[in-house]
Amino acid sequence: MIVDALRVFATVAEQRHFSRAGELLNLSQPGVSLHIRNLENELGTKLLHRSPKEVRLTEAGAILYKHVKQILSHYEEAGREIQLLRDEVTGSIHIGASFTIGEYVLPGRIAEFANQYPQVNLQVTIHNTEEIIAAIKSNILDIGFIEGETADHELSVIPYMKDEMIIVAPCSHPLSAANAVDKDMLQNQVWVLREPGSGTRAFSDHFLQHAQISHKRSYIFNSSQGIKEAVSAGLGIAMLSRWIVRKELARGEISELRIRHQLLERNFSIISRKENAATMAITVFIEKLLAPVNPDRKPPV
Numbered sequence: 001m002i003v004d005a006l007r008v009f010a011t012v013a014e015q016r017h018f019s020r021a022g023e024l025l026n027l028s029q030p031g032v033s034l035h036i037r038n039l040e041n042e043l044g045t046k047l048l049h050r051s052p053k054e055v056r057l058t059e060a061g062a063i064l065y066k067h068v069k070q071i072l073s074h075y076e077e078a079g080r081e082i083q084l085l086r087d088e089v090t091g092s093i094h095i096g097a098s099f100t101i102g103e104y105v106l107p108g109r110i111a112e113f114a115n116q117y118p119q120v121n122l123q124v125t126i127h128n129t130e131e132i133i134a135a136i137k138s139n140i141l142d143i144g145f146i147e148g149e150t151a152d153h154e155l156s157v158i159p160y161m162k163d164e165m166i167i168v169a170p171c172s173h174p175l176s177a178a179n180a181v182d183k184d185m186l187q188n189q190v191w192v193l194r195e196p197g198s199g200t201r202a203f204s205d206h207f208l209q210h211a212q213i214s215h216k217r218s219y220i221f222n223s224s225q226g227i228k229e230a231v232s233a234g235l236g237i238a239m240l241s242r243w244i245v246r247k248e249l250a251r252g253e254i255s256e257l258r259i260r261h262q263l264l265e266r267n268f269s270i271i272s273r274k275e276n277a278a279t280m281a282i283t284v285f286i287e288k289l290l291a292p293v294n295p296d297r298k299p300p301v
Contacts, residue, residue, distance in 0.1 A: 154275075163241050168254045180258045192227050193219070
């Protein structure tokens with residue numbers, strides 16, 4: 001389908017990289033290359049300058065890119081108008097979510113929605129917060145759920161829910177025996193952190209910098225599941241959403257280090273492109289999800 005090839009071309013142009021575009025589109029690099037090659041053959045001209053480090057538009061590519069953005073926008077708008085001819089909750093929604101929301105918050109809510117509206121086709125893509133924002137801006141996703149917020153002027157941001165962040169430690173850690181800890185007790189610890197670009201990493205970095213807490217050493221994992229396993233194995237302490245560690249805490253596999261007189265919270269947000277009109281399916285989906293749902297919390301000591 002020509003629209004697919006145009007969407008691939010626009011994403012490569014914006015990302016300046018075949019592999020990154022492929023990750024956002026869930027395509028292999030050869031698949032991305034095939035779409036670009038077909039476009040170049042059809043138009044009879046080279047559209048991209050390729051180098052090992054980055055991809056740049058040729059003069060012809062720049063002309064095509066300008067028109068492709070308009071074509072994709074008109075195509076999506078036409079689809080929305082056609083769908084709204086029928087007063088039914090139907091169609092498809094491509095949802096993007098950061099790891100915490102996508103793996104621990106959304107599955108149950110999506111199951112409820114799917115049972116009520118079986119004619120809506122739902123697709124969920126899970127990446128870190130920065131990647132979800134990039135995919136929304138490239139029109140790859142219809143709506144996104146991110147950790148924290150974004151000030152990007154192209155995006156509409158709706159507050160979704162509050163998320164409690166907690167510090168967890170191995171059960172054998174010396175601080176695990178304390179009912180509550182002061183921030184100075186967190187100095188010179190070994191920390192297990194998420195990768196840059198993650199909303200969890202952004203929150204933990206802000207906390208450590210604001211509290212002026214230095215670490216003896218840190219280890220980086222690109223998944224919360226990996227961090228949980230590392231903490232449980234005794235590698236170090238970590239900051240994670242309570243959503244992620246509820247079961248492990250209940251089973252006594254890890255311990256919570258409660259900070260005295262402080263509750264750490266961040267926002268979960270729903271994002272979309274301002275210029276995109278929401279379909280009936282998206283509107284109803286967001287309305288259903290805005291009903292409050294939170295894990296049980298413990299008050300600060």
